[in-house]
Amino acid sequence: MRLNRFLASAGIGSRRRCDELIAAGRVIINGKVCTNFSAQPSARDHVKVDGKLLRAEPPLTIMLHKPAGFISTRKDPHARDTVFDLLPPKFSRLFNIGRLDAQTEGLLLLTNDGELAQRLTHPRYKIDKEYEVTLDRPWDSALAPKLLKGIFLAGQGARIERLHPVTPTHLRVVLRQGINRQIRRMFEAVGYHVKHLLRVRIGNLRLSNLPRGHWRVLTKREMESLQQGPTVFRPRTKARNEIRRL
Numbered sequence: 296m297r298l299n300r301f302l303a304s305a306g307i308g309s310r311r312r313c314d315e316l317i318a319a320g321r322v323i324i325n326g327k328v329c330t331n332f333s334a335q336p337s338a339r340d341h342v343k344v345d346g347k348l349l350r351a352e353p354p355l356t357i358m359l360h361k362p363a364g365f366i367s368t369r370k371d372p373h374a375r376d377t378v379f380d381l382l383p384p385k386f387s388r389l390f391n392i393g394r395l396d397a398q399t400e401g402l403l404l405l406t407n408d409g410e411l412a413q414r415l416t417h418p419r420y421k422i423d424k425e426y427e428v429t430l431d432r433p434w435d436s437a438l439a440p441k442l443l444k445g446i447f448l449a450g451q452g453a454r455i456e457r458l459h460p461v462t463p464t465h466l467r468v469v470l471r472q473g474i475n476r477q478i479r480r481m482f483e484a485v486g487y488h489v490k491h492l493l494r495v496r497i498g499n500l501r502l503s504n505l506p507r508g509h510w511r512v513l514t515k516r517e518m519e520s521l522q523q524g525p526t527v528f529r530p531r532t533k534a535r536n537e538i539r540r541l
Contacts, residue, residue, distance in 0.1 A: 296351070298322065298334040301342065303409020305349040306388025309416070310409040321345055352388060356406040356518060359510040360502060367394035367403060378403060381508055392416060393424075396476050401426070401494030402502040405510075411521065415497065416473060423456065425496035426468045426478060431488040433463035438485045448480050455481065497521075 296304070302313035302322070320328050323343045324336055336342050342349045361367070365376045369390070378391060382405070389405040392412045406412055415422050445454030455478075457469040468478060479489045495502045499520035505511065513521075 296335055298324075298329065298332060298336060300409060301336050301351050302344065302349065303412070304351040304354065304407055305342075306352070306390060306407045307344060307349070308390050308409070309412040311413065313409060316344055352407055354406070354408040354411070355386075355389065356404060356408060356411060356513045357382075357386065357389065357510050358500070358502070358505065358513060359403045359405060360505045360507050361395050361400055361403045362507045363398045363400050366397050367391050378405070382510060393473055395494060396479070399492040399494065400507065401492075402497055402500070403494075404497060404500075404513075415521065418472070421471050422498050423496065424470045424473075424494060426470070427461075427491075427493040427495055428466045428468050428478060428482070428489055429491035430464045430466070430482065431490050434460055434466060434487070436460060441485060442481055446481060446484055448474060448477070448484070453477055453481055 298317060299310045299313040302308075302316065303310055307313055307316065314332065316322055317330055317332055320330055321344055322329050323346075324334065325341050338351075359378060359381060361378055361381075365378050365381065367378055369377060369379050371377055375397070379386075382389075386405065388407050390407070390412070392404040392406055392415050395401065395403055404415070414420050439458050442455045442458060445452055447453070451474060453472060453474050455468055456471050457467075459467045461467055470477060474480075478492060482489050493502075500513070500517055
């Protein structure tokens with residue numbers, strides 16, 4: 296197992312994050328600094344990051360229904376509630392795959408699998424992330440082409456992949472980007488305020504009926520589905536199937 300994968304399996308972070316630690320000389324194997332990305336530590340080697348001894352663990356991924364008011368980080372300098380406050384201590388080595396802003400609810404994945412995190416967050420894999428959006432007033436469909444074509448947010452190109460109205464104030468939106476507060480900022484740019492935002496799908500994995508604040512381990516079949524191609528976006532016919540009343 297290559298060094299960055301070993302570090303990721305020990306809960307250090309994504310492979311990219313682990314590569315940064317290796318390059319910075321913060322990884323020590325058997326008492327010596329290791330900056331060799333091709334190193335493959337064995338079970339008998341002592342691997343440390345910033346002086347902390349690590350142990351690779353079996354891959355584990357869980358889904359969490361993140362409630363509003365919790366931030367997607369392990370520690371917060373402002374002492375706000377974090378998603379890790381919703382999890383038992385045995386998951387202390389997990390890290391979240393991507394983020395949801397404090398007021399956004401819905402599907403959040405946490406893992407110790409750096410390769411999975413890389414696949415679900417890197418733009419080249421084009422993983423769908425589907426949201427249910429509640430607006431402050433009826434949606435003007437004439438604005439859809441602008442969001443689908445893309446706009447600039449603080450100099451950064453942002454676009455919505457697909458958009459489907461469900462009721463006058465409820466939409467389903469699919470992203471393949473991960474810009475901070477992207478949906479809220481894009482709708483604000485065309486004159487709307489997002490009252491509620493719920494992520495319901497990542498790739499082929501759906502939130503389904505998991506209650507707010509609850510978590511569960513992904514099944515083998517669900518893990519396999521995350522390695523498959525993107526789900527086809529098919530609008531449903533009845534609004535009650537699209538938007539969960541909150």
